[in-house]
Amino acid sequence: MNLSDYIHTIPDFPTPWIAFKDISPLLANPDVFVYTINEMAKKCTDTDLIVGLDARGFIFGAAVAFALHKPFVMVRKKGKLPWEIVSMDYDLEYWSNTICIQKNSIHQWQNVAIIDDVLATGGTAQATCRLIEQCWGVINSLVFLMELEFLAGRKKLAGYKVSSMIAF
Amino acid sequence: MNLSDYIHTIPDFPTPWIAFKDISPLLANPDVFVYTINEMAKKCTDTDLIVGLDARGFIFGAAVAFALHKPFVMVRKKGKLPWEIVSMDYDLEYWSNTICIQKNSIHQWQNVAIIDDVLATGGTAQATCRLIEQCWGVINSLVFLMELEFLAGRKKLAGYKVSSMIAF
Numbered sequence: 060m061n062l063s064d065y066i067h068t069i070p071d072f073p074t075p076w077i078a079f080k081d082i083s084p085l086l087a088n089p090d091v092f093v094y095t096i097n098e099m100a101k102k103c104t105d106t107d108l109i110v111g112l113d114a115r116g117f118i119f120g121a122a123v124a125f126a127l128h129k130p131f132v133m134v135r136k137k138g139k140l141p142w143e144i145v146s147m148d149y150d151l152e153y154w155s156n157t158i159c160i161q162k163n164s165i166h167q168w169q170n171v172a173i174i175d176d177v178l179a180t181g182g183t184a185q186a187t188c189r190l191i192e193q194c195w196g197v198i199n200s201l202v203f204l205m206e207l208e209f210l211a212g213r214k215k216l217a218g219y220k221v222s223s224m225i226a227f
Numbered sequence: 228m229n230l231s232d233y234i235h236t237i238p239d240f241p242t243p244w245i246a247f248k249d250i251s252p253l254l255a256n257p258d259v260f261v262y263t264i265n266e267m268a269k270k271c272t273d274t275d276l277i278v279g280l281d282a283r284g285f286i287f288g289a290a291v292a293f294a295l296h297k298p299f300v301m302v303r304k305k306g307k308l309p310w311e312i313v314s315m316d317y318d319l320e321y322w323s324n325t326i327c328i329q330k331n332s333i334h335q336w337q338n339v340a341i342i343d344d345v346l347a348t349g350g351t352a353q354a355t356c357r358l359i360e361q362c363w364g365v366i367n368s369l370v371f372l373m374e375l376e377f378l379a380g381r382k383k384l385a386g387y388k389v390s391s392m393i394a395f
Contacts, residue, residue, distance in 0.1 A: 061284045066245075067310070069309035070311055072309040072310075073306060073309075081306075081309050081310060081333060081376045083300070083301065083310075083329055086292075086296065086298065086299040086300065086301065087276075087298045087299070087300065087332065089292070089296045089297055089298055092292065092298075092299060093293060093296060093345075094294065096293055108255075111286075113282050114285055114303075115282050115285070116306075117282055117283070117285040117286045118279075118285045118286075118288075118289040118299070118301075119289070121254075121285070121286040121287070121289055121290045121303035122289045122290050122293040124254075124257070124260065125260065125261060125264055125290040125291075125293060125294065126266065128257045128258075128261060129257055129261060130254065130255045130257055130260075131254040131255070131286070132251070132254065132255065133251065133286075135282075137338040138241060139282075140251075141237035141241075141249050142235070142237055142249060142251075144242075161251055162364065163256065164251060179360075186316070187294070
């Protein structure tokens with residue numbers, strides 16, 4: 060199955076010169092979505108828990124956690140998660156961002172798989188790795204639906220096991 | 228299984244006097260999460276497609292769509308979805324909000340199940356119903372993980388089939 064057939068490229072969204080990768084056709088086709096989740100799940104069989112990134116990472120992360128019968132943990136933007144939080148600031152090209160996880164969500168030395176829809180520059184993924192390591196989790200793998208290879212996000216994730224289902 | 232045991236109430240979050248319902252313990256327990264998804268799925272068997280609301284609705288909606296092998300469609304805040312969009316403005320207590328769906332995501336007379344984590348005042352759910360009906364979809368059911376009964380959200384959804392797994 061060629062998954063890239065189910066990702067539409069939308070020019071100039073959300074701003075001019077950005078080519079947005081739209082996952083809606085993939086989600087709209089159950090055969091393709093179920094195949095995708097099962098393929099992503101194969102990359103996470105050795106992990107203790109699945110971490111999904113707000114918001115589209117929730118779609119893939121939660122379905123993989125369901126398929127594998129593993130715990131699911133949310134990583135969210137600042138102000139969205141209650142209770143005791145660990146947070147990580149990181150710089151993007153034109154601004155900075157903060158992601159958070161609940162402190163008690165990962166136990167020491169647990170093997171973690173991080174799931175998101177897109178690997179672009181790798182900034183968010185790298186910050187997520189640091190966040191999880193600050194909670195004493197061990198990054199077992201990072202699994203993306205797609206990877207924008209020209210942005211070289213894998214370079215920022217050197218030393219980690221990185222998989223993507225589609226490369227652009 | 229008493230699902231309410233896996234929802235923690237966090238006082239004064241995100242602002243004073245708000246008691247936040249934290250779904251993290253439910254997501255962290257695979258037996259409970261899988262049971263929840265299967266119970267929610269039972270309420271959606273007659274539908275053609277599953278609509279999930281950004282962001283926590285994605286967790287439950289995508290897993291139900293995976294379990295039932297049905298299409299999954301995202302409803303998101305303004306500016307998040309590309310291509311041709313239908314949008315709906317609605318008022319909340321202190322501000323207003325806009326939700327969007329892709330125009331081509333629902334075909335005429337398709338039966339739709341709407342999935343979200345919380346039914347509170349019902350404002351977002353009601354706006355989602357209108358949005359889908361504007362696309363000529365038919366609301367078959369609304370399925371929530373939990374319902375805050377004292378906020379009487381069901382009143383706004385009179386005439387629709389509404390289910391929740393937990394009532395507070």
